[in-house]
Amino acid sequence: MQDFIREENLKLxxxxxxxSTDEEQRKVLLVLLRLLVLEQAAMAPRSQQAQMESHLSL
Known part of the structure; x- marks a missing residue:
């Protein structure tokens, strides 16, 4: 569920x-995008590990 929310936020x-034409708003959006991308990168190894574990338990 959090992956879905993160992806939707990235799109938005x-x-x-x-x-946006407002420079301050663009700066804030860039910071938010960077944070989401970093969060996504940090979560990727955990997601892959969880997928592998679920396949092994079958």
């Missing part, structure tokens, strides 16, 4: 970044 922030 990217769209807002493209549409």
């Amino acid at each position: 922030y990217r769209r807002a970044l493209v549409e």
Whole structure:
């Protein structure tokens, strides 16, 4: 569920970044995007590990 929310937030922030003309808003959006990308990268190994464990338990 959190992966879905993260992906939707990424879409929203990217769209807002493209549409925004306010420089301060663009800076905030870039920070938010960077945080989500870092969070996604940190979660990837855990997700892969969980998938492997679920396949092994079958």
